[in-house]
Amino acid sequence: MKSKKKTKVSERLRAWDQSSFDLTDALELNPPLPxxxxxxxxxxxxxxxxxxxxxxxxxxxxxxxxxxxxxxxxxxxxxxxxxxxxPYGAADNPPHNEVMDRYVGEGMHETGAVNTVAGVILDYRAFDTLGESHVLYTAAAAVLILLLSSSRKGEEPPELRRIMEDDPILRNTAKVVVPFVLLFGVYIILNGHLGPGGGFAGGAILGGGLILYAIAFGYESLERLINDRSYRVTIAACLCFYSAAKCYSFYCGANGLETIFSTGTPGAILSAGLILPLNVAVGLVVALTMYGFYSVFQRGRI
Amino acid sequence: MLDSLWNNRIPAAAVLLFAVGFTTLLLHRNLLKKIIGLNIMDTAAYLFLASLGYIAGRKPPIITDGNTDPAAYANPLPAGLVLTGIVVSVSVTALMLALTLRLYRRYHTLDLDKIYMMARDEQEDET
The missing domain is CATH 1.20.5 (Single alpha-helices involved in coiled-coils or other helix-helix interfaces)
Structure with missing residues (x-):
């Protein structure tokens, strides 16, 4: 009974797409309430x-x-x-204690990051950020479980996609905008230790660019880059790399050993030791998760 | 009293925003609007945390010109905490939306009371 309804809906939408069609009687798409x-x-x-x-x-x-x-x-x-x-904004408020003095005063020498916030979240408190990445990953997995199991595999909502795809305004705008959005996302990720930004912000921008591309050109055009397999492998590899890198630096730090990752000259693009690779890993996880959320909500799979 | 409230106007605004979000959560029976209310509460928490990191007249905590004097920069710690909050709120929102979608697919309504009634009817039918 359900599939019958589906074809009816798709027929209506196709008719609406190809000709003038009064959609008012299509408003009663859902079965009436019990x-x-x-x-x-x-x-x-x-x-x-x-x-x-x-x-x-x-x-x-x-x-x-x-x-x-x-x-x-x-x-x-x-x-x-x-x-x-x-009082608001006073310099001797309780939050501005010796912890802040240490982070700002020694952060650049100890982590190599000019951006103190990046130094705090990816070096001093990297364990916290690892947990954050796992929260994001777990949420994506839970959404997948909830929405995948109820939709038959391989079925697409063709009506909606065709309407969106045939929009010349959307397509041409996306053609111009998407490269810049992706480039800006990469810039934010790679510049995380030098200025405002980092893995989370840049990853969200990258994910937004991917979503815009998918809306304008369809999921198939992205499928070679992002499919079920590459999604899982990339996220798992990024999280494993993050855990391994932090285990190494915690081990070295706790035992008073020198790490092989030098802090470099603060301010250079290739500096700050592990912060840059960790930013890239976090950025990839965030970008894929954002795209994954959209794709799963829209069509029930990645 | 009003003077001290005016001095702390940004935390006060955050607190009011939190109350607005909480009341939205209670007043609306639509699940999507409840989720929006929860997101307003999240935003209020970020605003409150970020306002605690501000120090009047200081620069953002990005070291410039090699000046590492802590007296020249604002507090970097609340920014990191807000980042954590944002990530968690994104995850929670996605999970709630997925659950709402499942409920909608089953009951064809977003009204919590109707969903509750229908679920109870189903339970009675089973027993």
Whole structure:
């Protein structure tokens, strides 16, 4: 029954695509709701259920007011807390303690990164960032599990794709914009230790460029680059590389050994030891995950 | 009192934004709007954290001209924490959207009350 409905939808969309077609009667695409309880239904319910329904209706009447009141009370309490905060922007506030002095004062010599934030997240606190990458990977895996299992493999939503693909404005804009978006993403990733940016920001930009390309030219054109296999292999390789690299530097650091990765001259593109390769690994993971999210939500597979 | 609130206006704005997100979460029965409310709460948390790292008159923590005096730069630590928060919120949002999509495919509605009623009916049918 479901497949019958599908062909009907696709026929309608095709007709709409090729000619003028009134879409108003296609608005009822979904099967009608299973019975929403009406007053007559409520009368026919058993007594206990009827009482419950009445209570539910009364609760629903006061619920918005309760929710609004709760919001107001909560904001009042939080504002009371804000009143007790130290003055905004003062240099001797509690967050600006010796930890910050160490990170800013010694960071450039110890990590080789001019961008102190990159030094903090990929060197001093690299373990935290490794966990972040795994959170992202786990979320992508969970989304895959949730959405893959319910869609038959190999089936595409052809209607939607054809409509998007035939758009000349989108195609020509993407043709001009996508190379620059990808180049900018690569620049942000590779410059993470020298200026604002890094793996997460650059990876998100790269992923956005890939998504734009997929919308404009279809998934097939990207399939040679990103498919199920390359997606899995790349992400797993990046995470393994990250873990291995950090294990090595933790081992060396804990035992007072010199690492083979020198910090180089701060400010040069090839400096800061492990930060640049780690940024590349994180960027690849983020870019593929972003593209993977879009692809899985749109068509049920990567 | 108002003076000190005005001095801390950015944390105060973050706190109000948090309350707005929380109330959105409670008031809407549409699952997508609940997710939007949760994202507003996330954003409020970032704003609060980032405002804690600010020091008036100092430069962002990117070493320029080899000057490593900590008194010249803002605090880099909250920026790193906000980054963590953003990544986690992206992951959680994606997971929630996937769950919502599954619910929609089964019940053809995003209204939480209707979903709840239908799920209860199904349970009663089974027993």
């Amino acid at each position: 019975k929403a309880p009406t007053p007559e239904d409520r009368e026919s319910l058993p007594v206990i259920d009827r009482i419950e329904a009445r209570q539910f209706a009364g609760f629903r009447k006061i619920y918005p007011w309760l929710a609004g009141l709760l919001g107001l009370v909560m904001s009042a309490f939080l504002l009371l807390g804000v009143l007790k905060l130290p």
